[in-house]
Amino acid sequence: MKLSDTLEETYVALNANKMRSSLTVLGIVIGISSVIALVSIGQGATSTIQSSIQSLGSNLLMISPGAQRGAGSFGVSGGRGGARTLVQADADAIANTVQNIAYVASEISGRYQITAKGTNTNTTVDGVTGSYPSIRNVLLAEGTFFSDVQNSSLAKVAVLGPTARDDLFGENATDVIGQTIRIKGIEFKIIGITEAKGGTGFTNQDDIIYIPSQSAARFLSGNQYLTSIDVQATDAEAMTQVQEDITTLLLDRHHIPDPTEADFSVLNQADILASASSITGTLTLLLGAIAGISLLVGGIGIMNMMLTTVTERTKEIGLRKAIGAKRRDISMQFLSEAVALTVVGGIIGILLGSAISLGVNATGLIKTSISPSAVALAFGVSACIGIIFGWYPARRAAALNPIDALRYE
Amino acid sequence: MLAIRNITKTYGSGDTAFQALKGVSFDIEDGEFVAIMGPSGSGKSTLMHILGCLDTPSSGEYLLDGNDVSKLSDEELADIRREKIGFVFQAFNLLPRTSVVRNVVLPLVYADVAPDERVTRAKTALLAAGMTETHFDHKSNQLSGGQIQRVAIARALVNDPALILADEPTGNLDTKTGEIVLGTFQRLNEEHGRTIILITHESDVAEHAQRIIHLRDGLIVSDARTHPRRNARHHEA
Numbered sequence: 001m002k003l004s005d006t007l008e009e010t011y012v013a014l015n016a017n018k019m020r021s022s023l024t025v026l027g028i029v030i031g032i033s034s035v036i037a038l039v040s041i042g043q044g045a046t047s048t049i050q051s052s053i054q055s056l057g058s059n060l061l062m063i064s065p066g067a068q069r070g071a072g073s074f075g076v077s078g079g080r081g082g083a084r085t086l087v088q089a090d091a092d093a094i095a096n097t098v099q100n101i102a103y104v105a106s107e108i109s110g111r112y113q114i115t116a117k118g119t120n121t122n123t124t125v126d127g128v129t130g131s132y133p134s135i136r137n138v139l140l141a142e143g144t145f146f147s148d149v150q151n152s153s154l155a156k157v158a159v160l161g162p163t164a165r166d167d168l169f170g171e172n173a174t175d176v177i178g179q180t181i182r183i184k185g186i187e188f189k190i191i192g193i194t195e196a197k198g199g200t201g202f203t204n205q206d207d208i209i210y211i212p213s214q215s216a217a218r219f220l221s222g223n224q225y226l227t228s229i230d231v232q233a234t235d236a237e238a239m240t241q242v243q244e245d246i247t248t249l250l251l252d253r254h255h256i257p258d259p260t261e262a263d264f265s266v267l268n269q270a271d272i273l274a275s276a277s278s279i280t281g282t283l284t285l286l287l288g289a290i291a292g293i294s295l296l297v298g299g300i301g302i303m304n305m306m307l308t309t310v311t312e313r314t315k316e317i318g319l320r321k322a323i324g325a326k327r328r329d330i331s332m333q334f335l336s337e338a339v340a341l342t343v344v345g346g347i348i349g350i351l352l353g354s355a356i357s358l359g360v361n362a363t364g365l366i367k368t369s370i371s372p373s374a375v376a377l378a379f380g381v382s383a384c385i386g387i388i389f390g391w392y393p394a395r396r397a398a399a400l401n402p403i404d405a406l407r408y409e
Numbered sequence: 410m411l412a413i414r415n416i417t418k419t420y421g422s423g424d425t426a427f428q429a430l431k432g433v434s435f436d437i438e439d440g441e442f443v444a445i446m447g448p449s450g451s452g453k454s455t456l457m458h459i460l461g462c463l464d465t466p467s468s469g470e471y472l473l474d475g476n477d478v479s480k481l482s483d484e485e486l487a488d489i490r491r492e493k494i495g496f497v498f499q500a501f502n503l504l505p506r507t508s509v510v511r512n513v514v515l516p517l518v519y520a521d522v523a524p525d526e527r528v529t530r531a532k533t534a535l536l537a538a539g540m541t542e543t544h545f546d547h548k549s550n551q552l553s554g555g556q557i558q559r560v561a562i563a564r565a566l567v568n569d570p571a572l573i574l575a576d577e578p579t580g581n582l583d584t585k586t587g588e589i590v591l592g593t594f595q596r597l598n599e600e601h602g603r604t605i606i607l608i609t610h611e612s613d614v615a616e617h618a619q620r621i622i623h624l625r626d627g628l629i630v631s632d633a634r635t636h637p638r639r640n641a642r643h644h645e646a
Contacts, residue, residue, distance in 0.1 A: 001518060001519055001521065002521060005518045009518075012507065012511075016505070016506050016507075315500070315502060316502070316504060318502075319496075319498075319502040319504075320515070320519070321487065321490075322461070322463060322490060322496050323490065323491065323495075323496065323515060323516040323519065323564070323568075324487050324488065324490045324491020324492070324516060324519045324520065324568075325487065325491075325519050326484055326487045326488075326519075327483070327484065327487075329519060402463050403458055403463050403464060406498065406500075406502070
């Protein structure tokens with residue numbers, strides 16, 4: 001029996017049972033498309049989170065105050081970051097003594113009610129120094145950032161994130177530069193608008209107002225304690241050394257002999273990236289596994305249909321054998337039906353999965369990427385499923401005794 | 410052209426062994442129209458399976474066209490069936506929802522005949538079996554019982570077999586259409602010189618053949634020419 005004849009028989013047989021064939025194909029379509037869509041969404045999420053962590057700045061170390069503790073080791077914890085342990089002198093000491101540092105920026109942040117002309121919002125006001133934009137990859141869309149001179153002179157100037165600008169002055173408002181906003185009743189003049197950075201997945205980096213840190217200490221928080229110190233190492237290799245040096249320095253400055261009782265913590269950007277990657281990697285794996293299960297169910301659907309078909313067509317198989325079909329002819333015919341179902345399902349599934357992936361991309365939530373390897377894998381798996389789940393029914397059909405098969409009712 | 414010598418067939422083994430054929434021998438010449446008759450349990454189905462190369466005898470010799478086919482493997486038997494034997498079944502066994510021509514072409518597909526030639530040969534066989542061209546593209550489920558069986562006969566003819574084996578071909582038909590089908594067999598035998606073996610339990614069906622072999626309990630009880638041979642009324646419809 002020629003290949004073309006086998007394919008024709010396959011087409012005729014599947015076409016004769018359109019409803020059943022298409023439902024079986026649907027199982028594979030769902031399986032394959034979910035593998036492709038979910039894996040591409042998972043990979044998209046991974047790269048989105050990674051790039052937004054990168055957008056925090058590169059080679060970044062973030063020092064934040066530790067938990068405020070009461071007396072004794074079982075004291076009530078005020079929560080990590082809640083303590084007031086970091087001061088500007090710490091930041092200066094780091095800048096002056098630790099090697100391989102590019103920039104140091106201290107931050108005094110808090111949430112305040114902000115008012116503009118007739119509108120108000122509640123957002124984060126970040127008191128920072130002039131080096132902040134270069135450390136944290138903050139780019140300006142309009143205007144300028146304040147300088148260290150303006151910082152030490154307690155200038156009442158503010159740079160708005162685009163979300164804060166939208167909330168106060170309306171969507172994409174122009175001519176915002178030069179206007180004033182009131183923070184805690186104190187007027188600040190807007191001198192710049194930052195470019196949009198997007199969320200990190202945890203916070204919105206655009207819903208923020210930057211003011212000079214000295215001004216924040218004086219007019220808003222009323223004390224000299226810092227909410228964090230950002231340190232940028234000169235390169236990635238120096239990160240560990242810088243982190244260790246800062247820890248030693250601050251422990252020494254705060255007179256803490258036991259490192260486990262440190263009243264601050266140093267967060268390494270590489271650590272954040274690594275943990276975020278492992279989370280998203282696990283997520284992708286989980287999504288892939290769920291999709292894999294649906295693919296398996298689809299495969300069992302094929303096997304089920306093929307077994308039903310073999311039983312239903314027992315007489316036909318008997319007849320084919322009686323008129324001279326060999327075992328191989330029969331098994332090829334049924335195997336090719338199973339493979340045809342999965343290949344058709346695979347192709348539709350790849351198209352549908354890609355469409356879903358592109359659709360998710362179009363919503364702008366996650367930047368998905370259809371990986372050719374996932375497509376190739378899905379297609380290979382679907383063909384394998386056809387062969388594996390089609391093999392048993394095909395073998396059963398081929399092994400039928402023609403006499404019994406012809407008598408089958 | 411066809412000779413069986415002392416054929417036996419035993420099913421099962423030991424105490425439960427059942428001997429369906431207990432030593433059957435006969436010769437059938439080219440162009441004969443033979444009926445094998447017997448009640449159920451006589452062994453005629455077993456004999457038909459062996460003659461049709463669907464099964465092999467437990468012992469004895471079966472010479473088909475001079476070749477001993479009694480000891481062949483399943484796959485070799487498939488080759489013999491494809492090349493030398495045409496089957497007509499009681500239950501017709503046409504492919505459902507499939508065109509007449511496609512049904513008839515089927516044995517040629519397995520014989521690797523070129524597609525163009527298949528259709529030509531299928532149409533010749535259909536005309537020989539008494540089908541009219543208007544029905545060639547009908548689906549098998551749009552035909553009457555008599556037409557279906559004639560399509561099945563065409564399918565048995567299409568590979569130009571040495572032997573046509575008909576197993577109760579009129580069993581599912583009413584008397585009138587049964588007559589038409591038997592008439593088709595007679596015409597194929599007389600006009601085309603086809604060798605036909607008809608298996609039946611009805612004597613008035615068997616009487617359409619030139620020769621009747623009676624089986625009972627796995628043995629031949631009689632083997633005789635029919636005088637006079639009963640002619641099917643040729644009202645083809």
